[in-house]
Amino acid sequence: MARLSRDNLALAQEILARYPRPKSALIPLLHLAQEQDGWLTEDAMEHLAELVGVTPAEVLGTASFYEMFKRRPVGTYVINVCTDIACSLVGGDELLEHAEETLGVRDGGTTADGMFTLQGVQCIAACTEAPCLQANYRYAHRVSHDEFDQLVDDLRAGRKDAEIPRHGVLARVRQTIPAERAAGAIVPEGQSEPAWLAAAESDAS
Amino acid sequence: MSDTPPQTETVTFTLNGKAVEAEKGELVIKAAERAGVYIPHFCYHPRMKPVGMCRMCIVDIDSGRGPALQPSCMIEVAPDMVVNTESEGTKKAQDGVLEFLLLNHPLDCPVCDKGGECPLQDQTIAYGPGESRFVEEKRHHAKPIAISQNVYLDRERCILCDRCTRFAKEVAGDPLIHFTERGSSTEIATFPDDPFSSYFSGNTVQICPVGALTARPYRFKARPWDLVENESTCTSCSVGCRVSVQTSRDRVLRYQGVDVDPVNWSWLCDKGRFDFEAVHGDERLGAPLLRRDGALADASWNEALGAAAGHLRTALETGGRGSIAVIGGARLTNESAYAWAKLAKGVLGTDHVDAQLGDGLPAAAVLGLPRATVDDVCAPGGTVLLVAPDLKEELPVLYLRLRHAVVSDGARVVELSPTATGITPHAAVSLRHRPGETAAVVRALLAGGEAPAGVDPDAVAAARDLLAGDDLTVVLGRSSLAESAAGPVAAAAAVLEARPGARFLSALRRANVHGALDLGLAPGVLPGRVALDDGRDWFTSHWGSVPAAAGLDTAGILAAAADGRIETLVLLGADPLADFPDADLARRGLEGARSVISVDLYRNASNEHADVVLAAAGYAEVDGTTTNLEGRVSRVSQRVNPPGTARADWIIAAELAFRLGEDLGVESVADLWAEIEQVAPAFAGLTADRLASAAATDGFVVPLPAEAAPEAEPDEAAEGDGDAGEPGVTQPTAEAVSEPADAPATEIVAGADEDAAADDVEDAAADEPGPDRPALLSFAAGAPGEAPAATDAYSLRLVVNRRLYDRGTLVAHSPSLADLAPPAVVHLTPKDHDRIGVGVAGVTEVRIRSARGDVIVPAVADKGLAPGTAALAFRQPGADAATLLDAAAPVTDVRIESVEGGGS
Numbered sequence A: 001m002a003r004l005s006r007d008n009l010a011l012a013q014e015i016l017a018r019y020p021r022p023k024s025a026l027i028p029l030l031h032l033a034q035e036q037d038g039w040l041t042e043d044a045m046e047h048l049a050e051l052v053g054v055t056p057a058e059v060l061g062t063a064s065f066y067e068m069f070k071r072r073p074v075g076t077y078v079i080n081v082c083t084d085i086a087c088s089l090v091g092g093d094e095l096l097e098h099a100e101e102t103l104g105v106r107d108g109g110t111t112a113d114g115m116f117t118l119q120g121v122q123c124i125a126a127c128t129e130a131p132c133l134q135a136n137y138r139y140a141h142r143v144s145h146d147e148f149d150q151l152v153d154d155l156r157a158g159r160k161d162a163e164i165p166r167h168g169v170l171a172r173v174r175q176t177i178p179a180e181r182a183a184g185a186i187v188p189e190g191q192s193e194p195a196w197l198a199a200a201e202s203d204a205s
Numbered sequence B: 001m002s003d004t005p006p007q008t009e010t011v012t013f014t015l016n017g018k019a020v021e022a023e024k025g026e027l028v029i030k031a032a033e034r035a036g037v038y039i040p041h042f043c044y045h046p047r048m049k050p051v052g053m054c055r056m057c058i059v060d061i062d063s064g065r066g067p068a069l070q071p072s073c074m075i076e077v078a079p080d081m082v083v084n085t086e087s088e089g090t091k092k093a094q095d096g097v098l099e100f101l102l103l104n105h106p107l108d109c110p111v112c113d114k115g116g117e118c119p120l121q122d123q124t125i126a127y128g129p130g131e132s133r134f135v136e137e138k139r140h141h142a143k144p145i146a147i148s149q150n151v152y153l154d155r156e157r158c159i160l161c162d163r164c165t166r167f168a169k170e171v172a173g174d175p176l177i178h179f180t181e182r183g184s185s186t187e188i189a190t191f192p193d194d195p196f197s198s199y200f201s202g203n204t205v206q207i208c209p210v211g212a213l214t215a216r217p218y219r220f221k222a223r224p225w226d227l228v229e230n231e232s233t234c235t236s237c238s239v240g241c242r243v244s245v246q247t248s249r250d251r252v253l254r255y256q257g258v259d260v261d262p263v264n265w266s267w268l269c270d271k272g273r274f275d276f277e278a279v280h281g282d283e284r285l286g287a288p289l290l291r292r293d294g295a296l297a298d299a300s301w302n303e304a305l306g307a308a309a310g311h312l313r314t315a316l317e318t319g320g321r322g323s324i325a326v327i328g329g330a331r332l333t334n335e336s337a338y339a340w341a342k343l344a345k346g347v348l349g350t351d352h353v354d355a356q357l358g359d360g361l362p363a364a365a366v367l368g369l370p371r372a373t374v375d376d377v378c379a380p381g382g383t384v385l386l387v388a389p390d391l392k393e394e395l396p397v398l399y400l401r402l403r404h405a406v407v408s409d410g411a412r413v414v415e416l417s418p419t420a421t422g423i424t425p426h427a428a429v430s431l432r433h434r435p436g437e438t439a440a441v442v443r444a445l446l447a448g449g450e451a452p453a454g455v456d457p458d459a460v461a462a463a464r465d466l467l468a469g470d471d472l473t474v475v476l477g478r479s480s481l482a483e484s485a486a487g488p489v490a491a492a493a494a495v496l497e498a499r500p501g502a503r504f505l506s507a508l509r510r511a512n513v514h515g516a517l518d519l520g521l522a523p524g525v526l527p528g529r530v531a532l533d534d535g536r537d538w539f540t541s542h543w544g545s546v547p548a549a550a551g552l553d554t555a556g557i558l559a560a561a562a563d564g565r566i567e568t569l570v571l572l573g574a575d576p577l578a579d580f581p582d583a584d585l586a587r588r589g590l591e592g593a594r595s596v597i598s599v600d601l602y603r604n605a606s607n608e609h610a611d612v613v614l615a616a617a618g619y620a621e622v623d624g625t626t627t628n629l630e631g632r633v634s635r636v637s638q639r640v641n642p643p644g645t646a647r648a649d650w651i652i653a654a655e656l657a658f659r660l661g662e663d664l665g666v667e668s669v670a671d672l673w674a675e676i677e678q679v680a681p682a683f684a685g686l687t688a689d690r691l692a693s694a695a696a697t698d699g700f701v702v703p704l705p706a707e708a709a710p711e712a713e714p715d716e717a718a719e720g721d722g723d724a725g726e727p728g729v730t731q732p733t734a735e736a737v738s739e740p741a742d743a744p745a746t747e748i749v750a751g752a753d754e755d756a757a758a759d760d761v762e763d764a765a766a767d768e769p770g771p772d773r774p775a776l777l778s779f780a781a782g783a784p785g786e787a788p789a790a791t792d793a794y795s796l797r798l799v800v801n802r803r804l805y806d807r808g809t810l811v812a813h814s815p816s817l818a819d820l821a822p823p824a825v826v827h828l829t830p831k832d833h834d835r836i837g838v839g840v841a842g843v844t845e846v847r848i849r850s851a852r853g854d855v856i857v858p859a860v861a862d863k864g865l866a867p868g869t870a871a872l873a874f875r876q877p878g879a880d881a882a883t884l885l886d887a888a889a890p891v892t893d894v895r896i897e898s899v900e901g902g903g904s
């Protein structure tokens, strides 16, 4: 684990080819790395830096801006319980407390078996369905305490696998763009690719 | 050169009720500042692109739709714009921004290095609210954390202005620090275990507008109000960045960059910034040493100078004039260099004098080639040909300037180099070739010849197109110490043949090497860029005598010494055992000289062989001038006293002359300068007054252009032009001489303010029609040397390059830098790397064997290398590349084999 696997590297190349500049592919590639390992390892960030031609610090700068990119290991399921105003008025805080009891971890913690990470979060834009939560960003609406326990049981038992993939998987259906429609790499304006580069690469092979 | 002033349109706008002119496109903040209205700001920096991060510069700007608060660092002036920096709205905005910036600011000014020179402190007092409504707990962070060996970050103090991060990306090109997280958690960070190891990291400390970034070598050393400063010039390399030397109680505590347009734009490299530690190094020599009973021991100056003079006298008596040789001088100020040239050539009568240690270019090329300035090389939209070492490693701030020219100003670089360099990613074309082929590649590019095999033909074609214009600027230096200087010199000749109007910037690295050469510390030349034969009459009239014939360079001197033909060898701040790229010859030379006199700041490998070591005063301990690679003369200032009884180099020269019964005729640095201005043709007109004027901050490129010499008397001027225009040059490239930058200076009669001593010297020349002031030297291409034989199938051609941090004196004696020197490692092409079997079965090290010797070093694969070469840096810890080199060989071929079992 860590750097992109062979298969994922091939996927990464395909993603890179879609964009006119490699740097534009950074966010999709971060998702790919998170899908591979469940979270973003330093090795993966370094690998992405090499792929898009920036420094690891720049990858970190981008990744850390987004809450969805986890830079610490998280459970197979990340459960976000909304505690913002609408949910809070109809029991969001109690739901979080209940979740803490059920899972035996505090807000922000991960269960010992590595199955669940629990987080209290700000509004997740489903206020009409309060109190609500997300498991790996898949919503559950108007959640009662029993329904919460049921959800946990189902996830543990694998009964929800069809709907809720493990953390890091954004979607099961991967977008494919036929190669002929990819923008392809373009050389930045006003610059030509140094000819020795191609020479050095063919020399190396 | 286009002398048309840049076409700038002006725009008139209203600033605080007054009409003000500004340049079109100028930012409001800058236009206001030029009009004398200061707008407070944090993130705006005149040498970087504006970002509008901090909002401190918000003022009322009315662009026709009524006044609105807008950041003046982001808005360009427009006709009829009305700007009010004193409105109620502006005041309120400033109040608010400062209150906001201080919400999380720890206000630990009493223990903050920046306190006393802190823009946040100053602006809070000048524009701030005076009190805060924020009563909640502030944000806390561990403080400080090291983001590199020498730069510490206190995140609590950071106001997120983006200056450091912008500098890292935009200016240095090392984006190793970045904003991370978001909102109020935003902080500056490096990637874990990937420190901000930029050669330019220290600049972030200087530009951080708060005390968030501090420099370890300066932390808690002084308060700004205890510092006394003088402007000076960095002499850690030949770029000659302008610095302010800041001291307290006779200690240098830091250097800060000073913004001068023609050179460093306020930036410094970390070597230049932090090697002030070497000024006060523990091992500095505070007294002369004399060999007694086989060992060097402290001595009095009287004894030591007596002994040194004794050695020189004996040499003169037994071996004659040609048996004395002087190596070194690049550390010296111009004044000291002149004093030593006068001592060596005028008093001792030897021409075996060389300020370079076999690692540079012949003086005739450096002094004689038509010259370019840094601004010429970095001209917007220009094309520059690099036949030079890695500028990032050797002349760091020149690299910054050139990088800026490419990235922001559309300049294009064609690079010839055996290895990838710091500038390679920015080069329009970077041609890989093997040492020994430099001139052939240049000919292929400019004269349409055939490129040597192995050089990429597409790159050659691309480079040809770029270099098609007539104007060509070349940076010329040694990209490999394993290739003799004949390579680049032949390349220069090839350039001039194809492009007679080409101009050159010398990429010699050592401190004041250009000043030393200008002042005659090289064989075959006399002070002021004059060839020995051309200047014979003139200097004989001033000095009494000059050497009869051109002498030897350092390689020649060492070889002569090894043969027993040198009685006394003077090491003028030189350590050939460490620095001469042929360790064996250096050792034999030092052992072969009958006596060795060293003038140095430190003990070193070479002066362990000395009979007398004279302790010299170094940087920041002497006043004078230095000359950078453009030929720009600028002042260096004394701020502290030398350790013990160490003395300025020129005093040592004068004392030695005195003990030999001669008088150098100078009693002060001012005397020396007055004499240089009178006697050394390239310096004519650069009077002490000029050097003391306000314009001196930028320095003066010598020779001064004729029109810059207002006091010149017309007839004298005409006469000067006359003999200069007829330089008596017979070489084929004489056309090049007509280039204005190289035109000899107009002869000038200085004002009546010169010192008496100078007048004495001048008497002869002033009263009688003495010899004419000689013309400046110009470059004559020699016969093209034989192209070195091809390497055999089992050998690789060695490239010896340099890194910024090595085991050189300054770095080694600066604790903050010493351990940054990377260990020696040989770079191989991926093909050779695999062929030799590195990385297989635990093999990590290889043995490099040349005709001279062998070393064992780790090896890495490097895609940026020319095929058939191997690269090893000079003077790095772990291996001595000099043991592989033969000073007499045009190139060095080596065999490389894996060393079984890996580690040593």
Ligand code: SF4
Binding pocket: B157, B158, B159, B160, B161, B162, B163, B164, B165, B188, B207, B208, B209, B210, B212, B213
């Ligand atoms: S560390 Fe200093 S320069 Fe960098 S963002 Fe913070 S305040 Fe600005």
Ligand code: SF4
Binding pocket: B234, B235, B236, B237, B238, B239, B240, B241, B264, B267, B268, B269, B270, B271, B272, B273, B395, B396, B397, B398
């Ligand atoms: S580039 Fe050279 S002159 Fe400038 S700061 Fe660095 S060492 Fe000093």
Ligand code: FES
Binding pocket: A082, A083, A084, A085, A086, A087, A088, A122, A123, A124, A125, A126, A127, A130, A132
């Ligand atoms: S407050 Fe909970 S979803 Fe909006």
Ligand code: FES
Binding pocket: B040, B041, B042, B043, B044, B051, B052, B053, B054, B055, B056, B057, B058, B071, B072, B073, B074
């Ligand atoms: S100086 Fe203008 S926003 Fe910072």
